[in-house]
Amino acid sequence: MSTLDSSMVNIALPFIMKDFHSSLADTQWVVMSYLLTITASLLFWGHLSDRLGRGKIYTAGLLIFGLGSLACAYAPVLAVLVFARFCQALGAAMLMAVGPAIIKETFPREQLGRGLGLIGMAVSLGLMSGPSLGGLLLELASWRVLFFITVPFGLIFAFLAIRILPGPGKPQTGPLDWLGSLTWAAALALLSLALANASSPGWSAGRLLCTGGAGAGILCCFIAIENRLPHPLLTMSLFRSRHFSLAVVSAVLSFMVLFGVILLIPFHLDRVLCLPPSKIGLVMLAIPSSIMVVSPLAGWLSDYVGARVISTFGMAVATLGVFLLSGIQASTPPLIIAGHLMLLGLGQSLFLSPNSASVLSHVEANKAGAAAALLATARNLGMLLGIAQGALIFSLYFRRLTNGLDLRDFRPEHTAAFLIALHGALLGAAVTGLLGTAASWFRGNSQHLHQEEGPPAVRPSDRRS
Numbered sequence: 001m002s003t004l005d006s007s008m009v010n011i012a013l014p015f016i017m018k019d020f021h022s023s024l025a026d027t028q029w030v031v032m033s034y035l036l037t038i039t040a041s042l043l044f045w046g047h048l049s050d051r052l053g054r055g056k057i058y059t060a061g062l063l064i065f066g067l068g069s070l071a072c073a074y075a076p077v078l079a080v081l082v083f084a085r086f087c088q089a090l091g092a093a094m095l096m097a098v099g100p101a102i103i104k105e106t107f108p109r110e111q112l113g114r115g116l117g118l119i120g121m122a123v124s125l126g127l128m129s130g131p132s133l134g135g136l137l138l139e140l141a142s143w144r145v146l147f148f149i150t151v152p153f154g155l156i157f158a159f160l161a162i163r164i165l166p167g168p169g170k171p172q173t174g175p176l177d178w179l180g181s182l183t184w185a186a187a188l189a190l191l192s193l194a195l196a197n198a199s200s201p202g203w204s205a206g207r208l209l210c211t212g213g214a215g216a217g218i219l220c221c222f223i224a225i226e227n228r229l230p231h232p233l234l235t236m237s238l239f240r241s242r243h244f245s246l247a248v249v250s251a252v253l254s255f256m257v258l259f260g261v262i263l264l265i266p267f268h269l270d271r272v273l274c275l276p277p278s279k280i281g282l283v284m285l286a287i288p289s290s291i292m293v294v295s296p297l298a299g300w301l302s303d304y305v306g307a308r309v310i311s312t313f314g315m316a317v318a319t320l321g322v323f324l325l326s327g328i329q330a331s332t333p334p335l336i337i338a339g340h341l342m343l344l345g346l347g348q349s350l351f352l353s354p355n356s357a358s359v360l361s362h363v364e365a366n367k368a369g370a371a372a373a374l375l376a377t378a379r380n381l382g383m384l385l386g387i388a389q390g391a392l393i394f395s396l397y398f399r400r401l402t403n404g405l406d407l408r409d410f411r412p413e414h415t416a417a418f419l420i421a422l423h424g425a426l427l428g429a430a431v432t433g434l435l436g437t438a439a440s441w442f443r444g445n446s447q448h449l450h451q452e453e454g455p456p457a458v459r460p461s462d463r464r465s
Contacts, residue, residue: 001150001157002065002092003123006034007130007288010262011281012143014270017408019143020078024407025200028263028391032384033082036192037089038096039380040185043233045097046374047177054098054105055165059158061094066154073147091154096376102165104360112360114300116353123291130288135281180233183222188381190215195388201404234374246443247307247359248378253436254315254351255382257322260390260429261344262287265325265337268422271410272330279334286338290345295353302354310354312440318347319433326426330415351440389432390425397421 009030017027049057068088075081100116107115137145194212197203226232239245262284269280301310321343328337356375398407401417410418 001062001126001153002095003126004130004133005069005088005092005126005147005150007126007284008134008137008146008149009034011131011134011266011277011284012138012146013263014267015138015143015277016078016081020081022078022408024391024395025197026078027408028196028387029082030078030085031263031387032192032196034085034089034092035380035384035387036188037086038093039377039384040188041090041093041181042097042377042380043184043374044181045094046101046371046376047181047233049098049101051176054102055161057094057098058102058165059161061091061098062154062158062161063091064088065091065095066151066158067091069147069150069154073144073151075144093376096380100356100360100375101371105166112357114296116356116360118296123295126288131281131284132278133281135276135278138277138281175231177226177229177231177233180222180225180229183218183225184233187215187219187222188384190218192384192388195385195392198388198392201399238371238374243443244359246439247311247355248374250311250315250351250436250439250443251355251375251378252382252385253432253439254318254348254355255379256386256389257318257429257433257436258287258344258348259383259386260425260432261322261325261341263387263390264394264422264425265341267407268328268418269334269337271407272415272418273334275334283334283338284341286341287345287348290342291349291352294346294349298350298353302357307354307358308441308443311351311358312437314347314350314352314354315433315437315440316347317350318344319430319437321345321347322426322433323430326423326430328419328422330419355440386429386432389428393425393428394421397424 013027013030016022016030017024020027045057045061065088068084068091071084071087072081075084099119103115103119104112133149134146190211194208194215197211198208223236226234226236239248266280266284269275269283275283298310298314321340324340324343325337328340359375360371395406398414398417398421399405401420402409402414405414407418
């Protein structure tokens with residue numbers, strides 16, 4: 001449900017911009033506010049689920065998400081839409097924070113990879129249906145209809161969650177880390193604000209430095225607070241393992257690559273190629289369709305081969321796909337663009353399930369909620385940074401080449417400037433992919449983590465022998 005909404009909204013951004021006649025810097029907050037809220041609150045919901053139980057948080061998340069979707073559909077101005085997306089994101093964060101922990105508690109340890117692979121397939125169903133369904137609805141009606149779809153599903157799934165999800169089990173004791181939660185949210189908000197407005201002519205260099213510096217300072221305070229608390233929001237001891245730390249870092253970088261592309265390619269298809277919304281959706285469908293096909297296989301392979309080789313190979317393939325996209329021209333056929341996007345999706349699917357399984361399979365049961373929330377935080381932080389990076393690089397190039405114009409002022413004579421800006425932003429994403437590939441490889445083998453946190457899991461092949 002949450003990925004369906006996310007993928008449809010990405011397709012709708014050009015049309016939301018036209019409807020409200022807003023700039024790219026303002027319109028991107030329809031996505032940025034959603035991702036920022038999720039990223040800032042995920043750790044808290046994982047922290048809370050260890051105490052109240054996964055089922056309660058998950059059910060509440062479904063209800064809040066449905067009501068937030070309803071508010072988005074009736075938003076009269078862009079500012080109200082951004083606020084409604086904030087409300088919607090609170091519910092989505094509850095779902096994302098505890099979902100992997102529920103899977104960890106349901107599947108045996110030696111089958112965790114394939115369990116997460118199945119979840120990857122379900123997630124990709126939402127991503128896959130979003131572009132095509134969203135494109136069709138945008139042709140037939142308004143972007144507002146996109147938000148109505150998830151309202152009844154939120155109510156239905158909440159009822160099913162009450163009936164099906166397990167009870168709270170043995171809750172974790174200890175007070176909630178309110179101070180850590182507030183400092184984490186404040187640090188992310190300030191840093192994201194600085195990144196999102198880095199190319200805005202209304203923000204001076206001093207204002208950007210003050211905002212970014214304040215965010216960095218509060219982030220340092222957050223780390224100091226978490227190191228001293230007996231029951232912290234973020235268990236810093238998890239990062240003592242190189243395997244764990246680099247797996248989380250590579251997850252952030254992988255989603256930076258993906259969402260830099262997802263933000264900009266629909267504008268190329270709309271502004272340069274002048275495709276109708278339904279065809280834009282079909283082209284963007286290439287990413288989730290490849291994820292859906294490969295995710296179960298990637299999860300199964302990770303149970304046998306291990307995460308390092310498969311995840312690193314996946315990041316390398318995704319980086320290759322972005323590098324190929326950085327060379328597209330106004331004459332490049334949509335089918336070729338779809339092929340490059342499919343390569344990106346293939347690499348992402350090979351990376352995600354093995355990487356998540358390698359982290360969750362070696363976390364103690366009482367820290368499963370925190371670890372699952374941390375993985376989801378890494379994912380959404382990557383989305384947030386990827387959108388900020390893509391918008392920043394694109395805007396800097398486009399403004400310089402068009403004497404200060406914004407993307408909302410695009411006309412056919414700006415096509416050359418658009419392509420140069422697009423190429424620069426995508427090359428930046430490709431460099432990020434290279435860093436993610438290196439981080440994935442240098443994590444080392446999972447045996448290192450086994451030695452630190454307990455005996456290694458018994459693989460199916462070992463059990464048979």
